[in-house]
Every structure is written in C-alpha cells, then in structure tokens.
Amino acid sequence: MTCEDERLRGKHALITGAGSGIGKAIALRFAREGAEVVVNDIKKEAAESTVDELKEFGHECFAIVADVSDSDQVQRMVKEYYSKFPSLEILVNNAGIGGSMNRVVSMPDEIWDRAMKINLRSVFLMCKYFGKLMIKQDAPEGQVRGKIINMSSARGKKGRANFAEYAASKAGIVSLTQSLALEMGKHRITVNCICPGVIHTPMYGPVTAEALASANQIEPPCLDYKPVGDPEDIANVAFFLASSDSDYMTGQSLMVTGGRLFV
Ligand SMILES: NC(=O)c1ccc[n+]([C@@H]2O[C@H](COP(=O)([O-])OP(=O)(O)OC[C@H]3O[C@@H](n4cnc5c(N)ncnc54)[C@H](O)[C@@H]3O)[C@@H](O)[C@H]2O)c1
Numbered sequence: 001m002t003c004e005d006e007r008l009r010g011k012h013a014l015i016t017g018a019g020s021g022i023g024k025a026i027a028l029r030f031a032r033e034g035a036e037v038v039v040n041d042i043k044k045e046a047a048e049s050t051v052d053e054l055k056e057f058g059h060e061c062f063a064i065v066a067d068v069s070d071s072d073q074v075q076r077m078v079k080e081y082y083s084k085f086p087s088l089e090i091l092v093n094n095a096g097i098g099g100s101m102n103r104v105v106s107m108p109d110e111i112w113d114r115a116m117k118i119n120l121r122s123v124f125l126m127c128k129y130f131g132k133l134m135i136k137q138d139a140p141e142g143q144v145r146g147k148i149i150n151m152s153s154a155r156g157k158k159g160r161a162n163f164a165e166y167a168a169s170k171a172g173i174v175s176l177t178q179s180l181a182l183e184m185g186k187h188r189i190t191v192n193c194i195c196p197g198v199i200h201t202p203m204y205g206p207v208t209a210e211a212l213a214s215a216n217q218i219e220p221p222c223l224d225y226k227p228v229g230d231p232e233d234i235a236n237v238a239f240f241l242a243s244s245d246s247d248y249m250t251g252q253s254l255m256v257t258g259g260r261l262f263v
Contacts, residue, residue, distance in 0.1 A: 002057050006034030007243050012085045014038045016068045016126060017095025019046025021201030022151065024053075025231030026092055026238045031057040033239060035090065038081060039063045042095070060085075068095050068122040078129050087137045090242045091130055093123040093173075094151040098203050099166035112165045119169035120176070123150050127180055127191075135187040143188070149241045150177050150193040151234075152253060154261045157195055170195075174253045181251030190250040192241050197221060197257025199229040222259030229258055 013030045017023040019041030031037050031054045039054070039061065041047035047063035054061040064080050066073040081088065096119045100111045127148060139145035155163055156170030173193055181191040198216045200209040207215075213227035221227060237256050240246050255261065 001032070002059075003033050008090070008239075009034030011035045011089040011242070012038070012087055013090035013092065013242065014040065014064075014081060014088055014130070015092040015094055016040040016122070017042075017151075018050050018092075019043050021203055022196065022199060022231045022234045023092070023094040024050050025235040026094065027054060029232070029235040029239050030090070030242065031059055031061065033243075034059065035242075036060040036085065038085065040066060040068060040077065040095070042067045068093075068126055069117045071125055074122075074125040074129050078133065081130075082133065088130055088134055088146065089137075090147045090149070091126065091134070092149045092151070092238060092242075093126050095122055096151060096169075099155075099163040101162045102165070103162055104164045107165065115165035115169045116172070119166070120172040123173055123176060127176070131180070131184070131189070134189055135184070139188060144190060144244070144247045145188040146190075147242050147246075148180065148184070148189060148191040149238055150191070152177070152193045152195045154195045154197045154255055154257050156193075157253065157255065158261050177253060178251045185250060190241075190247065192246070192249060192252045192254065194234060194237055194241070195253050195255045195257070196234050197229060197255070197260040198227075199231060199234060201231055216260075219260050221257060226258055229256070233258075 013035045015027050018027040018039040036059045039047050039050045044065045051063045066077045134146045150173050152173040153170040155167040156174045159167045177193040209228050
C-alpha cells in the first residue's frame with residue numbers, strides 16, 4: 001500500500017544493488033512514497049524479484065541488470081534507463097560487497113582491488129555517467145534538481161582491524177561525496193552519504209540477528225535494546241535524503257548505527 005501523502009510522487013529513482021538487503025528496502029520505501037523506481041542489480045533474479053514486489057504499489061518500475069563497477073555496462077545502463085524514463089531525480093549508489101577479514105600484511109592484492117572496484121569505482125562511474133545528464137534536466141527555478149545518495153559505512157569513518165580494504169573503499173565514498181557535492185551545488189543537486197552500522201542483511205549470509213550482534217560486541221551500540229539494525233532503518237534515512245526535507249543539506253555523511261562508533 002502506498003503512503004497517503006506520497007511525498008516522492010512524480011520522482012524517478014534509480015537504486016543500485018536493490019535486489020537484496022538495504023537497496024531493496026530503499027526501493028520498497030520509495031515506491032510506497034509514490035516514486036517510480038528502477039532496480040539495478042548484478043543478479044538478474046534478485047533484481048526481478050524486487051520489481052515484482054514493487055509492482056504492488058502501482059507505479060512504473062523496471063529492472064536493469066548490470067555490473068555497476070564496469071564502465072561499458074554503466075554506459076549501457078544510462079541508455080536503457082533514459083529509453084524508458086525521462087529524467088532521474090534520485091540516484092542511490094548502494095551496491096557493494098563486505099570485508100574479506102584479511103590483515104593488510106597478508107591480503108592478496110586482488111582482494112584490495114576488488115573492494116576498490118565494486119565499492120568505490122562503481123560510485124564514481126554512476127555519478128559520472130548519470131550525473132552529466134542529471135545536471136541538464138529541467139527543474140523549476142529555486143528548487144533542487146536532483147539528489148544523489150551514496151552508501152558508505154560506519155567503517156568509512158573509523159577503521160577496523162581485518163577490514164582495511166572495505167574501510168578504505170567506504171572512506172573513499174565519504175570523500176567522493178564531499179567533492180561531488182562541491183561540484184554539483186551550482187547545478188542544484190545535493191550529494192550526501194549514509195554510513196550504516198551493523199545491519200542484518202544477506203550480506204552476512206545465513207546468520208541470525210543475535211549471532212551478528214554477538215560477533216560485533218567490540219563497539220556496542222548505545223541503543224542496546226537493538227544491537228543490530230534492520231534494512232528499513234537505513235531506508236528511513238534514505239527517504240529523508242531523497243525528500244525535500246533535506247534540501248538544505250549536501251556533502252554530509254550520516255552515521256546510522258544505533259549509537260555505535262561516535263566520530
Ligand atoms: N549490512 C551492513 O551491515 C552494512 C553496513 C554498512 C554498509 N553497508 C553497505 O550497504 C550496501 C548494501 O549492503 P547490504 O548489506 O544490503 O548487502 P546485500 O549483499 O544484501 O546487497 C547488496 C546487493 O548489491 C549487489 N551487487 C554487488 N555488486 C554489484 C555490482 N557490481 N553491480 C550491481 N550490483 C551489485 C548484490 O548482488 C546484492 O544484491 C553495501 O554498499 C554495503 O557495503 C552494509
């Protein structure tokens with residue numbers, strides 16, 4: 001069922017990695033708020049399954065299967081997107097992979113390169129190829145033209161042993177968000193990022209929320225009634241960043257961790 005006030009009605013949104021976890025929760029939330037949503041994922045079945053759930057809201061939606069870390073595939077995605085939707089008001093760069101649990105001194109080079117490619121290069125490519133069209137879109141005078149929301153991590157603000165490649169790739173997203181916000185401000189496009197704490201998603205495999213909480217007790221959240229977050233906790237913040245309530249915010253990184261890791 002859609003929300004009564006449908007605050008994203010008339011907006012077109014593209015969410016990467018929306019076949020699962022946080023991206024899927026964001027897609028569902030945006031559709032509930034009236035947005036027309038394009039679901040990207042590298043996994044066809046996952047993307048199509050999210051689209052099937054979105055159809056329930058009765059707005060236009062479709063899937064684009066592509067690897068967002070590959071320049072040719074992102075450029076093909078741009079063509080496919082604009083062949084069906086006239087404009088892009090909300091871009092969510094969410095696709096990513098987790099850490100490898102390697103120490104730096106014994107980390108295979110390929111593990112480092114893979115994290116940089118999938119987690120960071122993908123955000124650069126999406127912002128480059130979609131951003132250059134977003135800045136040309138018509139927008140009423142005095143109103144924000146578009147919103148870019150990047151998915152970093154609390155690890156992008158504070159490193160952790162055995163997570164170096166993941167933390168560095170996510171710190172790169174915080175920095176890219178700031179630089180891009182400075183470039184995009186004059187085009188009336190806001191660029192912000194979310195730094196989630198530990199969120200119970202398929203990224204961790206078939207572990208229970210309880211097991212995930214007990215594996216992450218080094219820095220417990222101060223909201224101890226809820227030791228790990230749900231994808232919807234992140235979707236709520238993504239909705240805020242997509243809505244006009246955040247129009248006067250750009251270049252920011254929001255920690256959404258239940259109080260874990262104050263930095
Ligand atoms: N779950 C957490 O605790 C947590 C914490 C901080 C940040 N994050 C970040 O949130 C984002 C979503 O994570 P999640 O927990 O929902 O994971 P998830 O594994 O449930 O979902 C990630 C999705 O991204 C897709 N994907 C991966 N590589 C891709 C590529 N190259 N092109 C297109 N799609 C690709 C996957 O197929 C998957 O459907 C990631 O960027 C992750 O780093 C997650």
